[in-house]
Amino acid sequence: MIKLENITKTYPMGKRELTVLSGVNLHIKQGELVAIMGPSGSGKSTILNLIGCLDKPTSGQYYLEDREVSSLNGGELAQVRGKKIGFIFQTFNLLPRLSALANVELGMRYVGGSDRKKAAEALERVGLGERANHRPTELSGGEQQRVAIARALVKNPPLLLADEPTGNLDSKSGEGIISMLTSLHAEQGITLVMITHDANIAHHCQRIIHLKDGQIVTEETV
């Protein structure tokens, strides 16, 4: 499903270059549930952005479903994001002026067009069918994250990426989100890659990857 080969990523910092990732090799199989852990500045987010086609590596190859995507142009990457990848963010990133339903519809907007019925079904699945017309500000954090999950899932992507999905939630709502994600993984066989600081959450996953200074230091199988 995901194959990173000798990936490096550097950012220009004035006259010097800041190396964020140096020679990362990573294979993730279809249907795997993987956690990425590491201290801040270790390159977790950068790896997730690269996997999510939001960014391109400075060197190295990235194969997504056997397709070399690191050489694609901006428009093609956008298409890959739209069709293959669902994002879940720490800060939910819902559009504040749209209703929950419209936010979910937005998930289909750039891949085939909006479909109200499908959006309503996706909201049902995350247990928010009755709150479809509420705006994000009228929902709790946990509910907002569930709307975000519905938005990510509505187009049935094979890959789901979550960047600290419980980072802004209290522990109870966080547990709800994690159990929802793990059951989605179990029921639909979706590939899920998640960044987390929380060792308890990481132990729900099948494999934990530890990053430090832009390199994978250990991989443990749970």
Next chain:
Amino acid sequence: MSKWLDPITTAWNGVITHKLRSFLTILGIVIGVSAVITLMSVGRGTTASILSTIENIGSDLITISPGSFTFGGVRGGVSQTLTMGDAEAISEQVPNISAVAPSYSSNLQLVVGGENMNSQVTGTTPEYQDINNLEIASGIFFSEQDYQRGSKVAVIGSNIAETLFGEVSPVGQQIRMGGIIARVIGVLESRESMMMMGSSNDALYIPLTAMQQAVAQPRTPQGARVVSSIALTVSDEEQADSVVEEITELLRTRHKLGPVADDDFRIISIEEISSTISEVTGTMTLLLGAIAAISLLVGGIGVMNIMLVSVLERTREIGIRKALGARERDIWGQFLIEAAFLSFAGGIIGVIAGWGISFFIDSMGIMTTLVTPDIVLLAVSVSVGIGLFFGFYPAWNASRLNPIEALRSE
């Protein structure tokens, strides 16, 4: 279906989210478009009213008057070069002419009882009435018979009737002028005057044969009777230019002018005057429109300003959309449609407002206005063009945002 509808609903949401802001932006365009329409309609209306005044005089009219002559390198004043013979020759030899009327004018004192005034008295032939489209308010114009007999009858302009007779009906009354006493047989309908043409309201017409009794009609050294002008009408307006050419040719031959000598006469055709006026007023209309277009430009800059702010405000939204699979052109299109929508709405409202204002100006009698479809089309297309032009840069800015940085922004 929603694939086509989505971008439009997105743009619409963008517009209604900030109602006051959108309203003010649209207002800028409205002012610009309505100013263009109002000023251009004033220009067009003025043109139309001037031209219709000219049409009144008769667009088939050609007037020949004696021109300045050059003598030993010195340009002289008004000469006495046109003769009765010239008028007869034109009438006989130049084709496509429907009527010719020579006339001799002189400034005379008119006396009625105790009242008196100075006026231009014109002796002419009966054809003069038709040639100049003179309308009779009461009485009649003099006839061919009056002309043949040298009857002392006069047709007077409305101003003269008012000054000399006041409330009394002038028809049948007598006026002394020069060496004769003439009986008034007709009063002319008052009509709008054209500055350069002189007004029939202040004129008095008698048969040329009677004029010869009132004042001495001068003669050329060769003994031909001199006329002050020759008026004629062409039978086909299309032929006006060739008629002018042929008369020029004929008169030059008759006046024995060498190939390098200047014409000693001037030929003015109404056709020519009206096309000159159309040209001048057309330029004036364009100038008015261009001045108004400046406010349209300012409105366009307003659109750009608002779009730049809007893009900045929605940086995070753009990042989210990009993460969800929006391509550059999706983002670009979203903001461009929004800008075009603002300016198109401004254009439509501006057309209605501009139309209303010019209707108001016209109905209040302040000025004649004329709203033509091309003005409306111009104003609307320019306003949409401005929206697209000034929306382009902000939309392009938005589409080029880096999704990761956009998602991080507050």
